[in-house]
Amino acid sequence: MAKVSVIGAGQAGMIFAYALMDKGYDVTVYSDRTAEQWLNHCPPTGTAFLYGEVIDIERELGMDYWSDEMFGGDGVLLDFKPELRGEAHLEVAGRFKRTGGAIDQRLRVHRWLQDMEAKGGKLVIEAVTPERLDEIASASDLTVLAAGKADLGRLIPRDEERSVYAAPQRYLTMGIVEGVKGWGDRVDFTPVKFNFFGDSGEYFWVPYTHKTAGPTWCFLFEAKPGSPLDKFRDCQNADEVVAVAKQVIADVAPWEVDVVKDMRPVADDPFCWLKGAFPPTVRKAYGRLPSGALVMPLGDTAVTFDPIGGQGGNCASRNAKYTADAVIARGEGPFDEDWMEEVNAGFWDYHGRAAYTFNNILLEPLTEAGQTVLMEAARNRRFADEAFFGNFSSPNNFFPWMEDLEEARKMVARYQNLETA
Incomplete structure (x- = not known):
């Protein structure tokens, strides 16, 4: 051999x-x-949320000892604002094909x-x-x-x-935390929670299985340089990262202040945070x-x-x-x-x-095709489940309609026809 x-x-x-x-x-x-x-x-080394189809690779090789008891994520809850300080605010929710998870x-x-x-x-x-x-x-x-x-x-x-x-597109800051309330009052599943701000960046929450604390949450801020999300560069420890995260959330996403009021770094893990940038x-x-x-x-x-x-x-x-x-x-x-x-x-x-x-x-401003897809996902839960979030694990299925406006309209029309059939 x-x-x-x-x-x-x-x-x-x-x-x-x-x-x-x-x-x-x-x-x-x-x-x-x-x-x-x-x-x-x-x-x-990162959050590493794996979709159910990918966890199967480890299971088939006899490497999966954790997924049966992991704190899993079933889909996505998205709050989308084209402009951080603007009035427009879109909510989108949908499930993955299968439950996934982020295991430490x-x-x-x-x-x-x-x-x-x-x-x-x-x-x-x-x-x-x-x-x-x-x-x-x-x-x-x-x-x-x-x-x-x-x-x-x-x-x-x-x-x-x-x-x-050729250069990093976001400055990244990650933290693993306890005391997060969650979003059970908004969706009927455990979500990966996304917050997108078209002019400033993103941050999201991932259900996480920590090595000792078990079910926790991992947040990740993706800041466009100089934006209101770009506040973490001077942080030196987990407590500072969590304190800044609360301040940023209060400023950019007041709908989540109550969710994080009791948030704290996971206990007894001084390495539960990470920051940096890469292209x-x-x-x-x-x-x-x-x-x-x-x-x-x-x-x-x-x-x-x-x-x-x-x-x-x-x-x-x-x-x-x-x-x-x-x-x-x-x-x-x-x-x-x-x-x-x-x-x-x-x-x-x-x-x-x-x-x-x-x-x-x-990573880019939303195209017309992307806007068409997102608006339909907000309106039509079946489209969100099957066509949008359901394909995160199978990105080949996004093309050509995720890039091409006419193809996006055809995909939307197909699901609208299913509603009236």
């Missing part, structure tokens, strides 16, 4: 590793942290690393440098880089044609290292998403499974440039293009 090296022990790297270990491959995972350090000494990444990786050797893999605790990566790749049949948004990913060239943005980026099929060895991007390293559309973690899992399946299908063939280009193009057509395009649509 081929010797495969995985640089990075996050969600994508571990799914890829487990899929190959299950087939008897010689897999070594390089992690810059021990399992205990992952669990207790670092922040989560630290809890998941901790368990997966602990199980590595029992599953037949090898685990090396090492902060891999570019020089060391070259050594590893030279001694392996295939090396994948699943380092998330880390600087090591820059060893793989940016795909200028596919990458839309959504697509990378090439491989990078060539100084020795001539190749390294292939995986997950967030291959396609980096802004969190706005809930596509990042879901695309990462799909990419990991797709790539593992391609490795298995390759058999004894070489993992060369042509193969990497073929896998890269195949995944882009299968899922990557649609997920990246849909996500980026949400």
Whole structure:
């Protein structure tokens, strides 16, 4: 069996590793942290809300120990204001196809690393440098880089044609909190709660299963630079982040003041917050290292998403499974440039293009097609359930009608005809 090296022990790297270990491959995972350090000494790498269809990937690989008891999200409740200080205010609600959830990444990786050797893999605790990566790749049949948004990913060239943005589009601030009242008085399900302000940015709430506290909420502010949401840059700890969040909510979303009046950082977790910015980026099929060895991007390293559309973690899992399946299908063939280009193009057509395009649509001012879709979703719950929020897990289904006004009108007319049938 081929010797495969995985640089990075996050969600994508571990799914890829487990899929190959299950087939008897010689897999070594390089992690810059021990399992205990992952669990207790670092922040989560993001919210990582996964749709039910994507959780199935972990379940099928024997990696899912949590979804049966997770604090799940069944759909979306959206408050949309084209202008933050304007009068227009649209409410939209709808369900996903299946319940999803955000399970603390630290809890998941901790368990997966602990199980590595029992599953037949090898685990090396090492902060891999570019020089060391070259050594590893030279001694392996295939090396994948699943380092998330880390600087090591820059060893793989940016795909200028596919990458839309060269700079971050939002300044991000995340916090995991207790004491949030929730939105049971507004919808008949547990929502992922979105607040969109066309001229200022967004913030949203995700039902979250914390490593020790269990059912909690994770908020994420996505601030356009200089907007009234852009208030977190000087925060130095979780208490400051929560205090600023309450102030911002009182200013921009007074309808949620009562929801957060008792909000507090999750207890006994000083790492329950995160802030920063990065550009959504697509990378090439491989990078060539100084020795001539190749390294292939995986997950967030291959396609980096802004969190706005809930596509990042879901695309990462799909990419990991797709790539593992391609490795298995390759058999004894070489993992060369042509193969990497073929896998890269195949995944882009299968899922990557649609997920990246849909996500980026949400970063931009709403087009006429988008306005048509959103207005119908606000008016027609069946349309919201089936056509809009129901397709967040299947972004290919958004096209062409999410981009094309005439196609959007046809889709709306189809659902209006169903009402009168």
